[in-house]
Amino acid sequence: xxxxxxxxxxxxxxxxxxxxxxxxxxxxATENGEADxxxxxxxxxxxxxxxxxxxxxxxxxxxxxxxxxxxxxxFSPSKPPLSADAIALARAAEESNAIMEKWSEESPAQREVxxxxxxxxxxxxxxxxxxxxxxxxxxxxxxxxPISFSLGGDAGIxxxxxxxxxxxxVRWPGPVTMEFRIGEIVTLNAGESLTxxxxxxxxxxxxxxxxxxxxxxxxxxxxxLRTIPAGDPSGQPIETNWAETTLTLxxxxxxxx
Numbered sequence: 363x364x365x366x367x368x369x370x371x372x373x374x375x376x377x378x379x380x381x382x383x384x385x386x387x388x389x390x391a392t393e394n395g396e397a398d399x400x401x402x403x404x405x406x407x408x409x410x411x412x413x414x415x416x417x418x419x420x421x422x423x424x425x426x427x428x429x430x431x432x433x434x435x436x437f438s439p440s441k442p443p444l445s446a447d448a449i450a451l452a453r454a455a456e457e458s459n460a461i462m463e464k465w466s467e468e469s470p471a472q473r474e475v476x477x478x479x480x481x482x483x484x485x486x487x488x489x490x491x492x493x494x495x496x497x498x499x500x501x502x503x504x505x506x507x508p509i510s511f512s513l514g515g516d517a518g519i520x521x522x523x524x525x526x527x528x529x530x531x532v533r534w535p536g537p538v539t540m541e542f543r544i545g546e547i548v549t550l551n552a553g554e555s556l557t558x559x560x561x562x563x564x565x566x567x568x569x570x571x572x573x574x575x576x577x578x579x580x581x582x583x584x585x586x587l588r589t590i591p592a593g594d595p596s597g598q599p600i601e602t603n604w605a606e607t608t609l610t611l612x613x614x615x616x617x618x619x
Contacts, residue, residue: 426505432607433498454484482535497560503550510592515545518589522565524573526581534570547592578613
């Protein structure tokens, strides 16, 4: 029994208010596209499946990176080791390289400019010297899709590194033109290979660098191809693995009287 002075109960009114607010919240959630936890989990699983499918499809349409391997690296017995004169020129080439590195940091003195001119004249004589060395490499497409890339020129560059008793790097000392040469466009289908020959260990852009082996002994040769996708000079560069092999330069034949 309610006391005469007791105010009327607010419970029914509060209950109705809460119910009204609850209905409004549900309506607002529906308008905003909010789902219950079970629906959200289902939608998340569907999105993850779609992302996975897109990634798989993207991988399926991305060509594999070419693989480089040495096939042979041989010294022709018909060619003698470097003569004493050629070795002296190799030393001149080595000195030229050192001077060029120095010039990248400071301006050359006049005597260095004159010295370089004389060195270049001698190195031009050396450039055509053949040691009878041929390094053959294979480049293979290991993927399931064709790959097309540049080979040669300024875009498809074979890089050689040589370590051993006396390996001398030589750079082309003459003038070069300034245009960009894309090189040959090569396409390898799935599993196909082609052979590259680095005669006299020439390499780099336009094969403007080479190595000379000035002393007999065992040398380690390492090679890598750096290129770009065909028709896309600004595309992401393609770099193969480093391939490695050894080469033995024989002792010179004994001098005859």
